[in-house]
Amino acid sequence: MLWNRSLHPRLGMALALSLGLSACAQMVQVSPQQSVSDAVAVQAGRERILALSPAVNARQLAPVQRALNAARDAVARNDYAYADRQTLLARVLLDNIQTRLNAAPxxxxxxxxxxxxxxxxxxxxxxxxxxxxxxxxxxxxxx
Missing domain, CATH: 1.20.5 (Single alpha-helices involved in coiled-coils or other helix-helix interfaces)
Known part of the structure; x- marks a missing residue:
């Protein structure tokens, strides 16, 4: 009987924790629009930071700006798949610029x-x- 007494509070605690975590997971659902908008904002921030560098000229950043503008337009018309692809393109372009900056003294x-x-x-x-x-x-x- 002693074993059963110690088991019940543990089962109750495990059940309460699992229900609590399940409720939290349901509360934190990010919409596709919010997810893509956040990704676009992150890449736009990276673009602004690189634009401050004297080693990067506007011509190098033009394709990034076009991709980010296309992503913003796609979010506005609820085309999240296209927006995600354009954001990924902007990220790759920014990564390439960053790699060139890091490689060249x-x-x-x-x-x-x-x-x-x-x-x-x-x-x-x-x-x-x-x-x-x-x-x-x-x-x-x-x-």
């Missing part, structure tokens, strides 16, 4: 590296000159 970084190379080459030339001068001094002092 920025101009300022490239200029800093070039400056370092020039300084190191100057130091190498100075060191070689000092070595040549030292060798000449040793040759003069040698009997």
């Amino acid at each position: 920025s101009n300022s970084r490239q200029m800093a590296l070039q400056s370092q190379i020039t300084n190191l080459q100057s130091q190498i030339a100075t060191t070689r000159q000092q070595i040549a001068t030292t060798k000449a001094q040793i040759a003069q002092e040698a009997p």
Whole structure:
């Protein structure tokens, strides 16, 4: 009997939890319109962020803007499948731009590296000159 007493509260608790989770799942249903609209907004935000970069010009972002406008128009006419495809296209285009930005060093970084190379080459030339001068001094002092 002791085993049955401890089992009933556990079953009751499990039943209450499962019913509660089921009710929560039913309350949080996102409509297709909301889902696609949110996806369009996310990609539009990414587009605005990339537009702030001096390394990205408006011509590169034009296909993204066309895809996002087509997605917005499709949402307005309740064509969620087309809107989803256009949003996916915008995402891929933005990913490609981001990949190119990440792969290419920025101009300022490239200029800093070039400056370092020039300084190191100057130091190498100075060191070689000092070595040549030292060798000449040793040759003069040698009997």
